[in-house]
Amino acid sequence: MYTKECRIEQIKGWGNFPKAEGKVFRPERVGDLFAVINKGDKTLLARGGGTSYGDASINVDGINIDTKRLNRMLHFDPQDGILHCQSGVTLEDIIKTFLVKGWFLNVTPGTQFATVGGCIACDSHGKNWKAGSFSNHIKGLRLMLHDGSIVCCDDNHNSDIFYATCGGMGMTGIILDVQLQLKKVRSSYVDVETLWFENLRELFDLLCESKESYEYNFAWVDSHKEGYNLGRGVLQRANHNNNECLFYKENWKVSVPFCMPSLAINKYSVNAFNSINYTMAKIRKSKKTIYLIQYFYPLDGVINWNNIYGKRGLIEYQIAIPVRDAYETIVSILKIVSKSKLASVVAAIKPIVKSKGLISFPINGYTLAIDFQYSTKVLQLLDKLDRIVVEKGGRVYLAKDARLSAKNFREMYSESLDSWEFIREKCNARGKFLSLMFNRFYKI
Amino acid sequence: MNVLIIGATSGIGSTVAQVFSQEGYNVICSSRDEEQLGYLISDLEIRYGRKPCAAPIDLTKISSITGFVRRLYEDFKTIDCVVVTAATMPGNETEYYDEESLINTTMTNFIGIASVLNEISRRMINNNSGMIICLSSVAGERGRQSNFIYGASKSALNTYLQGLRSKLFKHNVYVITVLPGYVDTLMSYGKVKSQFAVSPYYVARKIYKLTKNKKDIVYVPSVWWLIMKIIKLIPEAIFKRLNL
Numbered sequence: 001m002y003t004k005e006c007r008i009e010q011i012k013g014w015g016n017f018p019k020a021e022g023k024v025f026r027p028e029r030v031g032d033l034f035a036v037i038n039k040g041d042k043t044l045l046a047r048g049g050g051t052s053y054g055d056a057s058i059n060v061d062g063i064n065i066d067t068k069r070l071n072r073m074l075h076f077d078p079q080d081g082i083l084h085c086q087s088g089v090t091l092e093d094i095i096k097t098f099l100v101k102g103w104f105l106n107v108t109p110g111t112q113f114a115t116v117g118g119c120i121a122c123d124s125h126g127k128n129w130k131a132g133s134f135s136n137h138i139k140g141l142r143l144m145l146h147d148g149s150i151v152c153c154d155d156n157h158n159s160d161i162f163y164a165t166c167g168g169m170g171m172t173g174i175i176l177d178v179q180l181q182l183k184k185v186r187s188s189y190v191d192v193e194t195l196w197f198e199n200l201r202e203l204f205d206l207l208c209e210s211k212e213s214y215e216y217n218f219a220w221v222d223s224h225k226e227g228y229n230l231g232r233g234v235l236q237r238a239n240h241n242n243n244e245c246l247f248y249k250e251n252w253k254v255s256v257p258f259c260m261p262s263l264a265i266n267k268y269s270v271n272a273f274n275s276i277n278y279t280m281a282k283i284r285k286s287k288k289t290i291y292l293i294q295y296f297y298p299l300d301g302v303i304n305w306n307n308i309y310g311k312r313g314l315i316e317y318q319i320a321i322p323v324r325d326a327y328e329t330i331v332s333i334l335k336i337v338s339k340s341k342l343a344s345v346v347a348a349i350k351p352i353v354k355s356k357g358l359i360s361f362p363i364n365g366y367t368l369a370i371d372f373q374y375s376t377k378v379l380q381l382l383d384k385l386d387r388i389v390v391e392k393g394g395r396v397y398l399a400k401d402a403r404l405s406a407k408n409f410r411e412m413y414s415e416s417l418d419s420w421e422f423i424r425e426k427c428n429a430r431g432k433f434l435s436l437m438f439n440r441f442y443k444i
Numbered sequence: 445m446n447v448l449i450i451g452a453t454s455g456i457g458s459t460v461a462q463v464f465s466q467e468g469y470n471v472i473c474s475s476r477d478e479e480q481l482g483y484l485i486s487d488l489e490i491r492y493g494r495k496p497c498a499a500p501i502d503l504t505k506i507s508s509i510t511g512f513v514r515r516l517y518e519d520f521k522t523i524d525c526v527v528v529t530a531a532t533m534p535g536n537e538t539e540y541y542d543e544e545s546l547i548n549t550t551m552t553n554f555i556g557i558a559s560v561l562n563e564i565s566r567r568m569i570n571n572n573s574g575m576i577i578c579l580s581s582v583a584g585e586r587g588r589q590s591n592f593i594y595g596a597s598k599s600a601l602n603t604y605l606q607g608l609r610s611k612l613f614k615h616n617v618y619v620i621t622v623l624p625g626y627v628d629t630l631m632s633y634g635k636v637k638s639q640f641a642v643s644p645y646y647v648a649r650k651i652y653k654l655t656k657n658k659k660d661i662v663y664v665p666s667v668w669w670l671i672m673k674i675i676k677l678i679p680e681a682i683f684k685r686l687n688l
Binding site: 009083097 | 477484491629630635638
């Protein structure tokens with residue numbers, strides 16, 4: 001057989017920042033992994049769809065293992081809806097195959113281009129806080145450790161490795177295949193209600209009211225307003241439609257083929273967009289039934305929308321704040337952000353709930369996500385915000401991060417970081433699996 | 445319609461299997477890697493709701509080929525189309541005088557494929573219908589110092605297919621030679637820049653279209669026709685001095 005080789009590629013996250021040259025290895029079958037695993041002292045990192053924003057899926061010194069071709073679906077049980085598939089299967093593959101049969105994902109992030117393995121490693125959450133995070137619906141997985149041995153783990157067997165892997169950012173091993181629980185749906189439509197609110201207080205009241213009765217809650221916030229209108233925005237709450245109507249169609253897509261000039265994002269364009277968005281929500285009909293793909297993945301309709309942010313790239317700052325202080329903290333953070341006028345169009349608030357992964361991002365509380373175009377000013381601003389988040393017991397979402405300091409990381413994830421490290425030590429994963437992100441966290 | 449894919453677990457083969465399953469054909473997948481073949485079968489069944497058949501075969505074991513084809517015809521009565529995507533390429537660090545690699549490459553790329561096609565084409569003549577689509581390589585068009593063992597096996601295959609084409613033409617059996625350039629599979633991964641390689645899906649779609657729109661020799665993508673024309677025009681006296 002021909003030799004399995006690595007390819008030197010420019011690797012970057014979805015945010016186009018940072019970019020790095022690295023070695024990429026793309027296995028076509030699980031056996032191919034033995035060509036790189038346990039060979040020499042190169043560190044490894046599994047990489048799926050490359051949809052994490054920052055440096056979580058980049059390994060500069062070692063080998064990046066591109067899992068996109070490990071994408072076979074191995075078994076599906078139509079009785080209980082458990083799909084056994086390899087980790088490189090994308091969410092799009094799953095929806096394409098199963099939506100017409102009446103199955104959908106229990107939890108889905110905002111893009112279909114993520115792989116199942118990536119969603120577990122980042123322990124993605126969705127707009128439905130009650131369902132918890134992605135790994136809540138994993139019935140078991142097989143993990144390849146640094147020496148090439150394979151461990152099966154789930155809630156009952158090797159549960160320590162399982163909890164360290166869910167949300168473990170790929171630092172325990174390579175996820176090979178997964179038992180994923182799907183959810184029964186009756187329709188390819190969702191009933192969406194759109195409400196507008198004048199400030200954050202109104203939003204939190206609205207969320208309290210709709211958190212129980214609506215499955216999906218998601219609020220878009222205008223990050224440029226101050227004073228009374230601080231945090232004005234639009235809340236979308238939705239439930240699955242119940243009329244039998246199952247179909248799948250590929251949505252019409254546009255593409256941003258090249259990087260726009262970095263100046264395209266400025267406070268005037270952002271302000272204009274925000275105002276239009278807000279006013280449209282006020283004018284439009286509030287109740288609508290829309291196609292599920294359009295509802296869950298609006299940004300996937302614009303291929304490479306990250307190019308809008310230009311060559312500099314974008315940084316998404318996503319934090320989780322415990323329920324207790326959520327309102328006050330989000331207010332104080334939004335105040336600082338709106339004053340800075342650095343934020344971009346996307347700012348979102350969602351309720352979330354704690355996950356079982358040891359260093360998973362979700363905690364009981366609320367999450368706020370804000371997009372910024374990369375600049376040194378932004379980095380300074382975010383460092384300042386980090387301190388507020390740490391004080392309130394919150395944390396930054398690693399899948400979107402590219403700049404969090406080692407100290408702040410340790411404080412944010414202090415709750416179970418030690419036990420996570422202990423399990424990694426046990427699997428001998430330390431120094432074997434590494435990303436640019438954890439390289440940063442270990443440098444003190 | 446029964447479509448037999450030989451080398452179905454290869455990068456191109458599995459996408460060909462996908463495209464034919466998607467289009468509702470009865471697909472028979474054949475490969476020597478039985479584990480991977482099992483994965484492919486279940487994947488295609490889950491995705492397209494139709495279970496393809498698995499027929500494991502190792503092309504280097506010539507003696508088993510006659511039996512393999514006989515059993516296929518017993519099970520499926522007729523095979524309307526054969527797509528051959530099986531191939532092997534010696535590794536970069538293998539020297540050209542490596543005997544094992546020479547035998548393995550020639551066995552898989554030429555002798556194995558030719559003996560399968562001999563058996564099948566015999567039966568296609570009897571049926572007076574059928575189609576053979578065989579993937580070869582532009583590397584078989586001219587021997588280059590970097591890759592000539594592989595090139596020689598492909599060159600033999602090309603000549604074989606040419607002969608077979610005229611032999612079968614009057615029996616209403618079509619033989620199509622597909623000559624892909626760089627395809628983004630394990631064979632070219634890390635050897636060529638990704639921009640120069642087309643996706644396996646592109647090749648698979650082209651192959652599918654060939655079943656409707658029959659041709660003799662097809663370059664994929666078609667720009668390779670021009671590239672190879674130019675390369676073949678270079679006089680040997682100059683070509684031998686080039687570092688290709």
